[in-house]
Amino acid sequence: MLDTSPATAGQPLPRVASDMLYRRLAERLHEAMAHGSLRAGDRLPSVRELAKREQVSLATAVSCYRHLENLGLVEARPKSGYYVRPRAPRLAEPEMRDGTGRASRVSVNNSVMSILAAMRRPGIVPLGAACPGPALYPSARLRRLLAAQSSANLESIGRYGMGMGHPALRAQLVRRYAHADVLLEPEEIIVTIGAMEALNLALQAVARPGDTIAIESPTYFGIENQGLKALEIPTSPRDGLSLEALDLATQKPGAVRALIVMPTVQNPLGAIMPEDRRERLVAMMAERGIAVIEDDIYGELAHGRPRPRPLKSWDREGNVMLCGSFTKVLAPGFRVGYLAAGRWREQVEHLKFVHTVSTPEVLQAAIAAFMESGGYDHHLRHLREAFHSQLDMATGTVERYFPEGTRLTRPAGGFLLWVELPRGLSGLALFERALAEDIYIAPGGIFSGGSRFDHCLRINCGYPWSAEIEGALRTLGRLCHEMLAEAG
């Protein structure tokens, strides 16, 4: 048995929560490295020795080493065996950018639209949008459920479905959130066209043109321009939104109308806000009369742990509006999201009606049937593992090929990697050079109203690992080196 004594350094562990044997074994070895019982340069047991000692097959032992090698944790030396590579990641994590600026108008600038247009180019490597590979979703089963549900309730095709949500789907959501300590009534849940509509409705219910809303910085910026101003609050790649900065920014009564926040797996940083901070955040906002719009679309995608309690679970005043969606976790093509709007429920129902009237019932019914049938947790587990492993592979590749001075996040969930390029390099310039090589990335500039993140980029690791993706990341590294050389 390997020594797995506690870590001496504060080294972050990319925790591999797989139930597959070789990955469990790799995780064990990885922990031993992290805790210092295996050190850089140490020779590892041979494949045969490992298999014997751990009572696994030779194939499993080989897979285990291959996996660790892919992660950049071990290296094979010809005719000698496997050795532990230098343990500390070469690249540091980005730091939280301090400083809350002035509120600026919320808008998706035109560069976002031209950036998005590039996404649809055929043959492009899709590292830009936060869209995982379609193969990760249970489309065949959803298709069967869609057929069965539309058959069982033909009439739902011929009627508007004016209600605010399909009863079966509402019931499933109530049950699911109850496990996360959020107690909802079915009637509280308004089913929307994805989380995008949910966020727009929530914002429209609480804010008027000219109002200021607090948002994370960096953040995904694609909400409707409603004549609002955004105040960017510094956000840490580890703990999420800075409560200290939020406190300062919201002390003047009436200065901020609402806060939009992703406490669980923040986009683009992948941060998870600790529980004690969640509780404090909810209390502070309630006390100051500032509505909280909680974006929970990545809520089920924390790596290797139960889903964190949503902010909504601490909400006693109906001051938190919980927004979510099945887009990232189950059925991207169905565009089914939801919203529990607390004390703005009536306004949101009204807004939903004048926005899009209702959400297609057959799609809601198919998702509810999927959840009822009990395969949802199983699917989510697999999805989380796939994302975790894909992030590991991408992290190892960025570590290997990007220039010194690059920083990158260690996301606690989801499938997005945030990279800070060495100072002087432009994310937009890299975006353009990458595009010329048929690689699509998201330049950091679009995650802020200012220029704070212009030297950053977000990498979508939602696709299964492939030589193409590895090659694309290597190319990105090369382009960075070239840009550095040109800058002299």
Next chain:
Amino acid sequence: MLDTSPATAGQPLPRVASDMLYRRLAERLHEAMAHGSLRAGDRLPSVRELAKREQVSLATAVSCYRHLENLGLVEARPKSGYYVRPRAPRLAEPEMRDGTGRASRVSVNNSVMSILAAMRRPGIVPLGAACPGPALYPSARLRRLLAAQSSANLESIGRYGMGMGHPALRAQLVRRYAHADVLLEPEEIIVTIGAMEALNLALQAVARPGDTIAIESPTYFGIENQGLKALEIPTSPRDGLSLEALDLATQKPGAVRALIVMPTVQNPLGAIMPEDRRERLVAMMAERGIAVIEDDIYGELAHGRPRPRPLKSWDREGNVMLCGSFTKVLAPGFRVGYLAAGRWREQVEHLKFVHTVSTPEVLQAAIAAFMESGGYDHHLRHLREAFHSQLDMATGTVERYFPEGTRLTRPAGGFLLWVELPRGLSGLALFERALAEDIYIAPGGIFSGGSRFDHCLRINCGYPWSAEIEGALRTLGRLCHEMLAEAG
């Protein structure tokens, strides 16, 4: 052969464009009455005589007389036969309400929401919302196509479908509108969540908070409150929007930003704007730089005639934004609409993205497959005939039971009847009394920002005729009589 000489009076013919034998026969008799060759009180041929003379079966002759009887055009006298009833409708048509008021804020007032809430009461007779009976839609075929399409393109379930429209659906729309002299490129068409989203996007693209938009009066008022002001333009039950009033209201440059108009089967009046007025309208608005948002959701539902040319067909400057939907004509539950935004295309694409990102692809694919398979025209013909016949039946019943002084429209299409109660009666009071009898109607007040239509109501005739619906209309008539009596 019956005499079908030209009409001497200007009597409107409820034209029955059925290819069913008994209805063709009834139409022939009806024309003879309208043209004066059969007069009120005349005895009609016996069933046996009619069958022999027209070379139809006895059953057809019986059906013909039943149909005419239901329409209130003939009456059976026991042991004597069928007689022509007094020909002129007892109730007159409503007149256009003159006077363009001051612009007022666009909003769905709260009464609309509580009125809508009542709609969902179980067991209620659904004469309020503009929602036809589900049985009129080809749900079984759509279900099969949905299953086939999602099977053939499983991947569309697992991906966002960020494009602005499914290529197959865009192609079908291009083809269909080409027949109505609207020449579109597939890329011009943005597929939306119903016409509601299309209208909202169109409006948001052209207008800013504080702007004034011209709307029809009365009109369906359910669009998003975007801080806009609405200027109501008088609209005739026969010819639609008054160009004269529009002319006056838009002479001052910049006073009006956009016009929302339903030239084909206006909701709630059922008017169809004549072609020469359409052309003039498009030219006037282009000249004055006022955007035209054309709501074409009832475009395919004109009774017994080819669909009128949309305003868009005269548009040379990209100044007309054409909005439509499959909600009323094919698949209410799918919430698939569309928008050809002329010179605002880029803005609308942007807005669609931040509004709801995209429209579920599987639903678009199923609709496209339905249209490709060639059954769409056949379905539409049946739908139009059903609506026409249902309107006829409702008209006859209102004629019979509503008090003197009531006026009602003769809609040129669709399935909505607009009733003006005798002065002094309140549509809202009738709504409330009707609700107590489990009948749901739309009070006229919600079709205007002012109080101009408070004595009106809109009746949904979208459901197949039944004893329940006839009974409900009779009850409405009785309630009106009671209210009149109470008023003294």
